[in-house]
Amino acid sequence: MRVSELELDLEAFEGPLDLLLTLVLKEEIDLVEIDVAGIVVAFIESMLGRSGAEDGAGDCDLGESDLEACGEFLVLVSALLELKARLLFDDEAAELAELEPEEAVEELARRLAAYRRMKEAAAWLTSRLEQEQDRFFRLGPAPLRPSIERPIDPHDPAVLAAAMRALATPPKTVSLAHMSLRYPPLEQFVGRFRSLLAKRSRFDFESELGDLSRVEQAVAFLALLELGRLGEIAISQAAPFAPIRVERRTRERSPAWKSARSA
Amino acid sequence: MEERSLRLITTSPLEALARTVEALLVVASAPLSLDDLAAAADDDAVRIEAALRLVGERYSEGRSGIVLEHVAGGYALRASREAARACARLFERPVQRSLSQAALETLAIVAYLGPCTRPEITRIRGVAAEATVANLLERGLIAEAGRDDGPGGAIRYRVTPLFERVFGLGSLAELPRLDDLGDDIEQIRERLHVVAEQRGA
């Protein structure tokens, strides 16, 4: 069987696997909406169905061509998963969106390659550590070493003020930390902002914070970013620390991909 | 020359034990007692003492740059007196006369916000502060200043007179003003925490 021709019937997509991949790479379909587990299930079902049809029995011994198909499938599905994981990072999605499909393929391959190399390097380090287990050396200072007095150059106190200002400067890009977030659910704020924007076309973020705790404020801010990522709002700020202006963005979101074949 | 002949019999168990003792001593960062050595070498104290005599002969003043010393807590290796000047040069050498970015940020936090704890420094800087705090303590730029909210609380740190000298300050009141960051220290502190949380993961 050809993996690329694997027929899929997912909630957001119906059609062969290679079309799905093409559409994903061309950014014509949002990978976030794709159920990758569903693809795996479809593949396994198709493998089981084939082996059942061939020898009439229910066992699923894999022939050589099927093994090859499994290998190809694994490569493709792991590429999809990798891409999906990376798309959770807003800035990366934006970068990929600007690319032509060919460039997107190249970019994805490059990133996969970079990660693959680091995995190999980690494996090398692991074996190295294994070999070096019987090398013991002192970790602390020597027991009877001379006492030390390290002189320090005079410093301008202005560097302290500069350090404080730098620490008080908000970061340029905020990563969507919702992956490891253990705080009030993002959805709560997403819903709140959506209903607010259903009534008004714009609002100031600060005015909506009220007496929220700092953590809740942070989550509210993440919710804002999430809505921005989904293209539902536009966020603007006149200057650092000026009020954050949130505006409803009218955009026709493409309906979930149902009839890919007819496209 | 007893020890010399013993050295030649490299298969001698005592010689092997002496090598094990040497190895243990070179890894230790505090003196090792006879019991420590016996437990580690899995041998009895009498034989350890014999091995220590071998080691002591080999590592003695004039014979070796490494000298075995019997101190209060047990046995340890030290540099020979002959090499004292070279060792002094090694340690006096200005390894780093300036302060790292991590040190400056930590000092700024402690100087401006007043006594604060390591967890707070960690929170504001967004990175674990153990190493930096330990380094600043060792260099005498900060010192302990009681604990947060009574017993059991985290240790608080303040800057020292040495800090004031290094930065040429008559007192902390002479620190450059930060009016642009807030009206008072509490406001600045609050703002640092907010920014730190934005910086987040």
Added chain:
Amino acid sequence: MEERSLRLITTSPLEALARTVEALLVVASAPLSLDDLAAAADDDAVRIEAALRLVGERYSEGRSGIVLEHVAGGYALRASREAARACARLFERPVQRSLSQAALETLAIVAYLGPCTRPEITRIRGVAAEATVANLLERGLIAEAGRDDGPGGAIRYRVTPLFERVFGLGSLAELPRLDDLGDDIEQIRERLHVVAEQRGA
């Protein structure tokens, strides 16, 4: 037994220099470079190298419980491998086996691409790196190396001499070349291209 006769000529200047080098190595907290040794011993690098050869003969596996090693861009003393079991009874291994896969991948990234920031690590691994970076900092395997784009930027990290020491690397140049790793990359790239072409870009 050449080294034995050398030991007897205690007035030999080179022998005296070797003793000084031994002394410096036994008190140092980290590997000492040729320059470090030359500066502390107040002698020239060529003679230090000759002295190091003497020290290296004396302190080698099988001959002594203390072994001279060239590591992390310098020279250091460690316990002989023969004494590893005794050492393991008394001391913790420099780094226990317990380095997670995440920690090793992060170390690899910092070793090859460092100094680099946590967002960069996150980008390559595709997973938040906060806890892993904190863990590696605490173990002293990575250290801060300033901030990206000066003040306000993300903290950058580099691997430490301890990292090189733990992994027994003379220098970072001993890491395998990145080009030699990940030979299945081309295969992935080809497949992705084939898929894209099949449906026409």
